[in-house]
Amino acid sequence: MAGSSEFTGVDFYDVDALLSEEERAVRDTVRQWVDDALMPVIGDCYIEGRFPKQLIPGMAELGLFGANLPEEYGCAGLNNVAYGLIMQELERGDSGIRSFASVQGALVMYPIYAFGSEAQKQHWLPKLAAGQEIGCFGLTEPDYGSNPGGMITTARETADGWVLNGTKMWITNGSQATVSIIWAKTGDIDDPKSVRGFIVPTNTPGFTAKDQKGKLSLRASDTSELHLQDVHVPKDALLPNSGGMKSPLMCLTQARYGIAWGGVGAAMACYDEARRYAGNRIMFGKPIGATQIQQERLADMLTEITKGQLLALQLGRLKDQGKATPARVSLAKRNNVNMATEIAREARRLLGGNGILVEYHSMRHMANLESVYTYEGTHDMHSLILGQEITGLAAY
Amino acid sequence: MAGSSEFTGVDFYDVDALLSEEERAVRDTVRQWVDDALMPVIGDCYIEGRFPKQLIPGMAELGLFGANLPEEYGCAGLNNVAYGLIMQELERGDSGIRSFASVQGALVMYPIYAFGSEAQKQHWLPKLAAGQEIGCFGLTEPDYGSNPGGMITTARETADGWVLNGTKMWITNGSQATVSIIWAKTGDIDDPKSVRGFIVPTNTPGFTAKDQKGKLSLRASDTSELHLQDVHVPKDALLPNSGGMKSPLMCLTQARYGIAWGGVGAAMACYDEARRYAGNRIMFGKPIGATQIQQERLADMLTEITKGQLLALQLGRLKDQGKATPARVSLAKRNNVNMATEIAREARRLLGGNGILVEYHSMRHMANLESVYTYEGTHDMHSLILGQEITGLAAY
Amino acid sequence: MKPLAPIHPEPLPPFRQVDLLDTDSLLTDAEKALRDRVRAWVEAQLMPNISQWYFDGVFPHHLVPEMAELGLLGPTIPTEYGGPGRSGVEYGLIMQELERCDSGIRSFASVQSSLVMYPIFAFGSEAQKREWLPKMAKGEVIGCFGLTEPDYGSNPAGMIVNADETADGWVLHGTKKWLSNGPSAHVAIVWAKTNGSDDPKSIRGFIVPTNLKGVTVHHVTDKHSLRVSESSAMTFDRVQLPKDAILPGSGGVKSPLMCLTQARYGIVWGALGSALACLDEALQYALRREMFGKPIAGTQLQQERLAEMATMVTNAQLLSIQLGRLKDRGTMTPGQVSLAKRHNVDIACEVAREARRLLGANGILGGWHAMRHMANLESVYTYEGTHDMHTLIIGQELTGIAAYK
Amino acid sequence: MKPLAPIHPEPLPPFRQVDLLDTDSLLTDAEKALRDRVRAWVEAQLMPNISQWYFDGVFPHHLVPEMAELGLLGPTIPTEYGGPGRSGVEYGLIMQELERCDSGIRSFASVQSSLVMYPIFAFGSEAQKREWLPKMAKGEVIGCFGLTEPDYGSNPAGMIVNADETADGWVLHGTKKWLSNGPSAHVAIVWAKTNGSDDPKSIRGFIVPTNLKGVTVHHVTDKHSLRVSESSAMTFDRVQLPKDAILPGSGGVKSPLMCLTQARYGIVWGALGSALACLDEALQYALRREMFGKPIAGTQLQQERLAEMATMVTNAQLLSIQLGRLKDRGTMTPGQVSLAKRHNVDIACEVAREARRLLGANGILGGWHAMRHMANLESVYTYEGTHDMHTLIIGQELTGIAAYK
Secondary structure (H helix, E strand, O other): OHHHOOOOOOOOOOHHHHOOHHHHHHHHHHHHHHHHHHHHHHHHHHHHOOOOHHHHHHHHHOOOOOOOOOHHHOOOOOOHHHHHHHHHHHHHHOHHHHHHHHHHHHHHHHHHHHHOOHHHHHHHHHHHHOOOOOEEEEOOEOOEOOOHHHOOOEEEEOOOEEEEEEEEEEEEOOOOOOEEEEEEEOOOOOOHHHEEEEEEEOOOOOEEEEEOOOEOOOOOOOEEEEEEEEEEEEHHHEOOOOOOOHHHHHHHHHHHHHHHHHHHHHHHHHHHHHHHHHHHOEEOOEEHHHOHHHHHHHHHHHHHHHHHHHHHHHHHHHHHOOOOOHHHHHHHHHHHHHHHHHHHHHHHHHOHHHHHEOOOOHHHHHHHHHHHHHOOOOHHHHHHHHHHHHHOOOOO | OHHHOOOOOOOOOOHHHHOOHHHHHHHHHHHHHHHHHHHHHHHHHHHHOOOOHHHHHHHHHOOOOOOOOOHHHOOOOOOHHHHHHHHHHHHHHOHHHHHHHHHHHHHHHHHHHHHOOHHHHHHHHHHHHOOOOOEEEEOOEOOEOOOHHHOOOEEEEEOOEEEEEEEEEEEEOOOOOOEEEEEEEOOOOOOHHHEEEEEEEOOOOOEEEEEOOOEOOOOOOOEEEEEEEEEEEEHHHEOOOOOOOHHHHHHHHHHHHHHHHHHHHHHHHHHHHHHHHHHHOEEOOEEHHHOHHHHHHHHHHHHHHHHHHHHHHHHHHHHHOOOOOHHHHHHHHHHHHHHHHHHHHHHHHHOHHHHHEOOOOHHHHHHHHHHHHHOOOOHHHHHHHHHHHHHOOOOO | OOOOOOOOOOOOOOOOOOOOOOHHHHOOHHHHHHHHHHHHHHHHHHOOOHHHHHHHOOOOHHHHHHHHHOOOOOOOOOHHHOOOOOOHHHHHHHHHHHHHHOHHHHHHHHHHHHHHHHHHHHHOOHHHHHHHHHHHHOOOOOEEEEOOEOOEOOOHHHOOOEEEEEOOEEEEEEEEOOOOOHHHOOEEEEEEEEOOOOOHHHOEEEEEEOOOOOEEEEEEOOEOOOOOOOEEEEEEEEEEEEHHHEOOOOOOOHHHHHHHHHHHHHHHHHHHHHHHHHHHHHHHHHHHOEEOOEEHHHOHHHHHHHHHHHHHHHHHHHHHHHHHHHHHHOOOOHHHHHHHHHHHHHHHHHHHHHHHHHOHHHHHEOOOOHHHHHHHHHHHHHOOOOHHHHHHHHHHHHHOOOOOO | OOOOOOOOOOOOOOOOOOOOOOHHHHOOHHHHHHHHHHHHHHHHHHOOOHHHHHHHOOOOHHHHHHHHHOOOOOOOOOHHHOOOOOOHHHHHHHHHHHHHHOHHHHHHHHHHHHHHHHHHHHHOOHHHHHHHHHHHHHOOOOEEEEOOEOOEOOOHHHOOOEEEEEOOEEEEEEEEOOOOOHHHOOEEEEEEEEOOOOOHHHOEEEEEEOOOOOEEEEEEOOEOOOOOOOEEEEEEEEEEEEHHHEOOOOOOOHHHHHHHHHHHHHHHHHHHHHHHHHHHHHHHHHHHOEEOOEEHHHOHHHHHHHHHHHHHHHHHHHHHHHHHHHHHHOOOOHHHHHHHHHHHHHHHHHHHHHHHHHOHHHHHEOOOOHHHHHHHHHHHHHOOOOHHHHHHHHHHHHHOOOOOO
């Protein structure tokens, strides 16, 4: 069955030659791990709606958490291209697994690294890198999706620390996390500048998380709702260098960067499955791969993947030079995820009736990618971020 | 008026940093020449349906003809990326001008360089590079467009040379050319392997060219029909190293490579015009650039151009490494021209009623690009070339 | 599959059909009354539980009697055989309302009506009609349809399942795939080549009770789509059939294709129904969901989405009614059905996806309907003739040349 | 512009209308007879020369009398005012046939009928109607329509052209843009705010003979589109008008918008006409053009193109007829016209471009029609309400919220 044979990547424009030996080695290691550890279980996990917890140690061992953070904090200290390739390979397996790693690395470890005190870094980063602690990121609220600056979660300073109150929604890893990064307003509720980040262990009294059930997408990933009711945390729970909405937005930029690569991975998985199927499926006495309509489908897929690959790579190089501006990241997230949703759907269709079966992967990707299309800045929001960059005028 | 201000290029992903100083210098020189020499006259030339002959010396002086061929033959000896950037800038002005340069360089000078004798190279290449001789490329025939191997033009060997008979169609530069490269079958009419190339001066008795009038596209470029009736040429008119259909196809690969860059140039011109117009055009009391729908248009354009840019550049680097396979060239030609036709149309639409006026450029590009979409391998043919590459099965 | 925890999205008002070009004015009062009756039943009996059934992957068998009572099974079968004797347009409106809830519910009715009762009515003997049709209209006997085989999807004429005539009847042998309703079906209409022939002209239809020795049903459950509909494969291991198991009027591959034309006609309307559901959900959500201090319904990008959806739905409405009128006039051709099936399913897929996207993050939750439709419609896109096959059928209609061979 | 040298493409058979869903069965015999009469005239008088006229950028004024005789000018104007008193559907069919030839020809008739004769009929005094309408129906008087201004395209209510009342009449001052037929028009219907007001409610319509002192017509010729139609800008330098120049029944911006609704209705049908022309040309070409030893009509990619085109055309046919029936019933709303104008022009642009592409290299030659339609339709896409404006009008219709302000 097409889906079963080993994935060998998609590289029509010799992009491999643009990667360093180390980058290729990292990519191949993760690719192998996905084939060996993830692919055999992902179908069942998806149908049963559970995250494959047993894979966390393996991921930690490979250094997949916060892989682009420095070794002094127990991280892999890879460059951003290698980090991106990790996200590509993980999402080649499943967007939910990539989401898990994105949250742990870009939304929990990164803010501690960027806004935390040396003590906070020393304490948390090694444990998070080792997967001994699992983190989640509390920014979005029920009524503040595309507009997080409107959040109504508050943090009030007390004699001995802070008291947090509020509700956070769409929190990946929420229910299994041991620690959370919570964003709250420390000042006036209308003042986005007063937003600060806090490190909140999930076992703190008043902190509750409940899974959002009944998802038609990302079923192998936990999505939760967090409730904070008079949650007391010590003074040093505050991320001292966080301040204003730009701090959580910097985290989102990190995560979106990884998604730009992840989209390429999901698209590669679908294209690879469709290509193999087209070669093996006989109809009217010949492989459907010999018909013009299916060849047009495959040609379009390969073209879009090749462009998405070059886009992600150039963005990665820019990021390593400190030039990956938020708008540049928006362009790649918007394009590569949208591209992946198209390719997943077309691959599903090339697979015909078999395409709706769990043993094939394209339709799972197609469903997953609808979440990716919406989270970390919806497609439309990125249209308007780019529009603002181009015209200098805000239209949202 | 938007169209008039100077073009400053489109580079959202810092592609400039991926170019060498020399490559950027070549690009900027041609860009300046296009603004100074071409833009002021292109509108009238297009409406009146004439090629701006007076610009040929200027183009020759800049070394735009066969710019990627060696200096020993009077050429600029640039690498393929610099050559591509020349095509990008020329087509930013008009596809017809780029077509002129493509034919002269990729379809006339290249075959002489690749398949000609040392004497032929010494004799022809310097004159063609200097624009003293103008060439055209005779391959396509009325009934053999996508299938040139079916050609029925013949070359019969005689005691003192060859006699050519046949008709060639869609010949750019045909009527103004002083010399032509004619492809004809030297053997059995069903044997594509017997195809050879000949250098035929257009003043040879029996050789006639007549312009195809009434074009709705590429109006600033001459398109002709060639008739060869008992055209006698000496033995040394034969390109000694040409043999079989792969020879003319190698020429087409050169031309298609340039088109992949040209598409980017045309798209940049339209995007630039649309962006400026959106900022200046006030409707309902604010610039139309401030509306979501126009920002979405512009965001899509910028995204597609950025990807096309990276695609062309990577193809250029591969070409300099001798790795630009025909299928890789097909992918970029197909994508970048199709991308440009979309952007030209959307830009035309953003310009509203003014968009149909000659003083604006997008609609001229929109009309031109329909020819580019079809020539040098139609979009559909490239779909099937890629399909064959992917599946190993021919569907045409 | 994990049961679906109760989800309480902001409650939306009951379904309102968007009808920008007043296509209701093209329906008779009787047709509208029937539609509204079915719509009310769907709202009351199906909508409150459909998401749960979908997640659990179960079909609501307990509602079959009510469906029968409403005349939703074999609507076009004449009253003399226990059917309600409805027109083609009325049949279409029923399918529209059922699929407005879920493609799997509509599939159940389509199979029973167009792929089981229709062939018995069209190709069966008087005795067969009198024996089977009334029970099927009452929902006492559920049927399924065995045509597709593992290696013969778009090309049924290539089938290898075979039936050999014996002294006292027939012996049926082979494997069929993608039989909706199979797991709970009492009887299957099976198409087979006869007497060892490989000639499509030898294809005949057989009425095969599923409790016969040698019949094995394989329930297919791990699906991303149509989870409310029961899918199966069936193997027939030298199954002995009586002489009168054969449908005497059937002959050649054109007989099952006639059934498919009936089913596709129902899909034309059903796809419209799911598109109407998604458009209404998206519109009502957009009016209530506020972002940056105003309803997203007021932003240009969402209005662009809604306008595009409403236009596609309007096209589908006009196509369905015109096709129905042609059917009732007796001039409907397979090519016309192909055009409408291809168009309506295609736009329904688009409308469902765009609605899902307008719903934002909520759109992936089972409490909302667009994404379930989006997943279901992928099956509809492929079955009863894939989108690509219909493309080439229309192409053949236009050019006279078959490009699929 | 270089004259067009004679081009002899393989001659195609005369136009045959693709009608896969038998939409002809929705027309009366009288309607079909009228359409066929106009079609025959278009084939005989326009088609042989349209390409040459397009390249030369000239309108065939010598044919205006014949157009009048056929009743193509002001078709819906009652006979008592010299019009043929046609129905909305008949008017639509006329526009379809004219634009099947060229959008510029249809534009000429649209302006004369919907933007000049209609406002006089709807807002004019009895005397104005009797004076102007009969001559206009005969084509003796040609009119144009002055609404758009250089800085007020999609937003006509913002206009600055003003008319001040004086003792003995009006003084009109300002500049109007995009007046089709302007260069040869005897009279212009000009919309202006009155007596220095900036309030859109003060907008009134005026009948302005173009030979009056102070009226200057600027002929716009350098166009990539609608080259057969005469475009112009007009400046009014303190033009003195008699008291009875005003259209007494006009008032506010809704008056010119009512005219646009009439014109847009005609465009709905006209765009369908150009799509029908392009589909037929592409189909006939595909059947005759051989590549790799067989007609390209037999390849999957071209059949995909043709199937998609035929489906879009079928949608446009059904939309047009339904809209026409609503118009004749008197229930047609501007929102319904917006949906159909937006859809039909949009698909016509697609069909024209795909047809151009199917025609390959020949497709860029003037002897073929698809690329001329493709260029023309870009104007149609923009004028009479841009595609985007109609998107937001439909959005407002659906949501009740205006997102264009």
